[in-house]
Amino acid sequence: MGSETAHKLAVIEFTDKSTNPETESWSETCKKVVDALEEYGCFVAVYDKLTQEMHKQVFESLQSLFSLPTQTKVQNKSSKPLYGYVGQIPFLPLFESMGIDDAHTVQGVQDFSNVMWPNGNPAFCENLVAYTKLAAELEKIVVQMVFESYGVGKHHESYVGSANYLCRVMKYREPKIGENKMAFVSHTDKSFMSTIHQNQVDGLEIKAKDGEWFGVHGLSPSSVIVMAGDAIMAWSNSRIKSPHHRVTMEGSEARYSLGQFSFIEKETVKTPDEFVDEEHPLRYKPFDHLKFLDFFSQEENRRLESPIATYCGVSQ
Numbered sequence: 001m002g003s004e005t006a007h008k009l010a011v012i013e014f015t016d017k018s019t020n021p022e023t024e025s026w027s028e029t030c031k032k033v034v035d036a037l038e039e040y041g042c043f044v045a046v047y048d049k050l051t052q053e054m055h056k057q058v059f060e061s062l063q064s065l066f067s068l069p070t071q072t073k074v075q076n077k078s079s080k081p082l083y084g085y086v087g088q089i090p091f092l093p094l095f096e097s098m099g100i101d102d103a104h105t106v107q108g109v110q111d112f113s114n115v116m117w118p119n120g121n122p123a124f125c126e127n128l129v130a131y132t133k134l135a136a137e138l139e140k141i142v143v144q145m146v147f148e149s150y151g152v153g154k155h156h157e158s159y160v161g162s163a164n165y166l167c168r169v170m171k172y173r174e175p176k177i178g179e180n181k182m183a184f185v186s187h188t189d190k191s192f193m194s195t196i197h198q199n200q201v202d203g204l205e206i207k208a209k210d211g212e213w214f215g216v217h218g219l220s221p222s223s224v225i226v227m228a229g230d231a232i233m234a235w236s237n238s239r240i241k242s243p244h245h246r247v248t249m250e251g252s253e254a255r256y257s258l259g260q261f262s263f264i265e266k267e268t269v270k271t272p273d274e275f276v277d278e279e280h281p282l283r284y285k286p287f288d289h290l291k292f293l294d295f296f297s298q299e300e301n302r303r304l305e306s307p308i309a310t311y312c313g314v315s316q
């Protein structure tokens with residue numbers, strides 16, 4: 001092993017057929033999803049409802065957003081930790097990002113847009129919501145597949161009622177000659193599940209179980225990377241692990257992406273009893289997802305090896 005090509009993410013089709021629980025295609029897709037999540041913590045979903053036109057429009061909207069003056073963009077603020085503007089960071093000079101709370105709702109996107117464009121920007125709202133709704137829909141299908149495959153489908157409904165979505169829109173500018181290509185440091189997501197969609201500029205890298213880093217390439221306008229966050233790792237008693245990932249910028253074009261993160265806001269995240277037995281003792285105590293985010297947002301906890309294990313791990 002040791003070559004860059006040894007690792008590759010599974011590419012899984014999400015069509016009307018494969019997302020209908022009455023079909024055989026659903027059961028086959030469930031198996032592919034769980035196998036991929038257990039192996040790499042992520043996979044590429046090809047979601048046919050996400051059309052080339054939607055892809056084009058959402059990235060046109062992101063370009064107009066990021067071209068606003070910095071003093072406007074920094075107005076993106078939130079009472080929730082890590083939900084607001086991030087940028088102008090000396091050790092991450094290529095990176096800039098804003099957060100849209102309640103991202104899958106028209107209201108959430110409008111509230112964000114009204115801060116950026118006080119006179120309104122209906123086209124931005126329309127283009128963003130078209131994407132964020134699909135991303136939330138895809139996340140829900142994947143989560144349902146995971147719950148059903150593990151035989152804990154009865155808990156799925158309460159999950160759906162408790163999940164909320166934060167969409168972080170991101171721009172990574174091209175590095176100047178001689179500048180560091182590291183655009184986003186290695187981390188695991190704090191979400192339950194994440195969905196990532198990019199313009200046609202690659203840069204995302206994933207760390208495999210053997211410690212090797214590999215790039216994600218060959219994505220189409222309908223491709224979304226679905227990735228496990230720390231919360232699903234805890235919930236699944238580590239059957240699924242949240243992968244380390246980072247962004248490295250090669251080439252001379254800016255990369256834009258949307259990372260949509262599900263958070264369980266209305267109830268405690270708790271490992272179902274079905275995941276626990278003598279061979280698999282409980283690894284994580286029940287926890288409040290936003291309080292975990294609060295914990296992670298404290299400077300002294302930002303560089304922990306596994307923030308979730310420090311926060312609510314059970315010592316073995």
Ligand SMILES: O=C(O)CCC(=O)C(=O)O
Pocket residue numbers: 168170184189196198204245246247257258259
């Ligand atoms: O831009 C990307 O592809 C990934 C961004 C990311 O990992 C994050 O925002 O957590």
Ligand SMILES: [Fe+2]
Pocket residue numbers: 187188189245
């Ligand atoms: Fe991430």
